Amino acid sequence: MTVDWQTIADAFGLGGMYALMAVGIGLVFGVLRLVNFAYGQLVMAGAYSLAFAYERGWPVWTGILLCFAVVIVLSVAMDWVVFRPLRTQTPAVMLVATFAVAFLLQSIALLWFGPLGKIAASLSSLNQPWTVGGVDIRKISIVSTAVAAGCLVVLLLILARTNVGLHMRAAAMDFRTARLLGVRANRVIGTAVLLSGLLAATVAVLMTVQTPLVTPDFALRDTILVLAGVVLGGMNRLLSATLGGFAIGFAAGFLGGALPTDQSQYLPSFLFAAVILVLLIRPGGLFTRAGQQAVERV
Amino acid sequence: MRRARAALELLAPVLLVVLVALFGTIVSSSTQTYVVTTLVNVAIVVALYVFIGNSGVVSFGHISFVAVGAWTAGILSMPASEKPAIMPNLAGFLRDTTVGNVPSLALAAAVGALYALIVGLPLMRLSGLAAGIATFGVLEITHNVLRYWEKIGPGLNTFSAVPETTGLLQACVGALIAIVVAFGYQWSRYGRMLRATREDPAAARAVGVSVYGQRLVAFTLSGAIAGLAGGLYVHLLPVNAESFYLDLTFITLAMLVIGGATSLWGAVVGAVAVSAVDSFLAEAENGVSVFGRTLDLPSGTRIVVVGALMALVLILRPAGLTGGRELRVPQALRRSVLTKFSA
Secondary structure, three states: OOOOHHHHHHHHHHHHHHHHHHHHHHHHHHHHOOOOOOHHHHHHHHHHHHHHHHHOOOOHHHHHHHHHHHHHHHHHHHHHHHHHHHOOOOHHHHHHHHHHHHHHHHHHHHHHHOOOOEEOOOOHHHHOEEEEOOEEEEHHHHHHHHHHHHHHHHHHHHHHHOHHHHHHHHHHHOHHHHHHOOOOHHHHHHHHHHHHHHHHHHHHHHHHHHOOEEOOOOOHHHHHHHHHHHHHHOOOOHHHHHHHHHHHHHHHHHHHHHOOHHHHOOHHHHHHHHHHHHHHHOOOOOOOOOOOOOOOEO | OHHHHHHHHHHHHHHHHHHHHHHHHHOOHHHHHHHHHHHHHHHHHHHHHHHHHHHOOOOOOHHHHHHHHHHHHHHHHOOOOOHHHHOOOOOHHHHHOOOOHHHHHHHHHHHHHHHHHHHHHHHOOEOHHHHHHHHHHHHHHHHHHHHHOOOOOOOOOOOOOOOOOOOHHHHHHHHHHHHHHHHHHHHOHHHHHHHHHHHOHHHHHHOOOOHHHHHHHHHHHHHHHHHHHHHHHHOOOOOOHHHHOHHHHHHHHHHHHHHOOOOHHHHHHHHHHHHHHHHHHHHHHOOEEEOOEEEOOOOOHHHHHHHHHHHHHHHHOOOOOOOOOOOOOOHHHHHHHHHHHHO
């Protein structure tokens, strides 16, 4: 095992990115009780918009604006077309439905852009190293960590200090009671969907720096890992879900960088075995207090 | 009356499968491949139904039992002379053992059941979302291990040189076995107990049904059927680890949901209907003439159409095309028959 600062910084960067995705998934889960399997396809759509802008030589900020616009429109559309009609179904049915949406979006991307992939390299200068105290660390690792931390702080402020944040927390705790007390359901859900879209767009920008080649299955593997991480941390609180996302991102980044190839190829197996183990031993999640269980057992 | 209902419940899916197989005898050999694949899909979807339909718990992990079945049958039935070329690192006893077609299928079913039992022992304690994520984990682990562990299979290589014995007859017999087993299970007391836990876990537990135990029985049984289906698959096409991953999971789940997850009839109808649409679109991706005009769709259209169909069915008709019910004789017909008999 070889550990250097770059590996640790990369692990932090990946952990931060996964934490953002975990928040995006956790926000929607909080108000809708819906696990959005298609979240990665929002990131994919954002990445394609960046590639679109890059191919035409547009300035960086136009590309990022386009990315945010596309992802937000898509996430709101997803809410209107798919989530709304399914609100009354069981969580398992909704999971299958979002699984279908994920495949649908992925194959639309395949049809539209082809299997070979597009390049989105407008921010590739961030892959250059920074020298910090005699150690070279790629800028993107630091930028990802910083952006993730910044987003989380802003989100925390929104949730703690604003009216709509209070409503969202109330809705996440008990949707029916919250509605009885005057919380407007559609507004709360709309805000959650919007915020999770913003986060997906941010992740798309960060992720294209690390992997500039955008293919139809862009972010698919990451979503699967983040979903596992969210369940691992504990679905019913945003904080525990975020920590779970960070933990699995950090573990994946660290072990992937530190282990030799003949061992790291089995990394997904170890990660998912760990997830299954946690589900069995602490079904409420690693980072939840005793007595809080989102998961029922038989 | 009960018998008549039971007979219809079994006969309807059996007849549908036989009709599909008969249709396969009159079409060209390239279309026949699609028909055979449809029949194998019926077996997979019936396996999914035995667990998901009766228990109400979603499993994303069943394709790993199909994969394990395919690996078992493929490795054991490949001629010994071909093995070193495709699987150079195979473990000793797997390298030296070669069995015939039927034993390889039986072993595939047995290994599928065993694997499902081992996986199910811990996992069947979970419900809802946790069960979904955990079974997904099983799929990921199985795919990952089969892809890289060359002692137990071809790794990244493709299973070529496996005798291609799955023709119309074998696929049809396989699908029929799956249907008869699923039917026998759902009419047995175990099937009834599991469906009771699906409708109301608390009430079922109150009358002494072990939710865990009943789910485990169904999981193991569906693992056996899935393993058999995997064996059929490897004898049909040259497959590799990628054949048994997200795409197959998605399409078979879509078949089950579109047909109606809570009935055997729904599972079979869904498998046949979606396979028909899917095969047609797969042909169309290569260019096909319909009513004298050439239809040439870009590749990827299949999944778009099937995904859209699945989303539509979930939104407009969440219980599936069949409403999740077994086929019943319409009320009016039943009444007229009854009056004739009682007169």
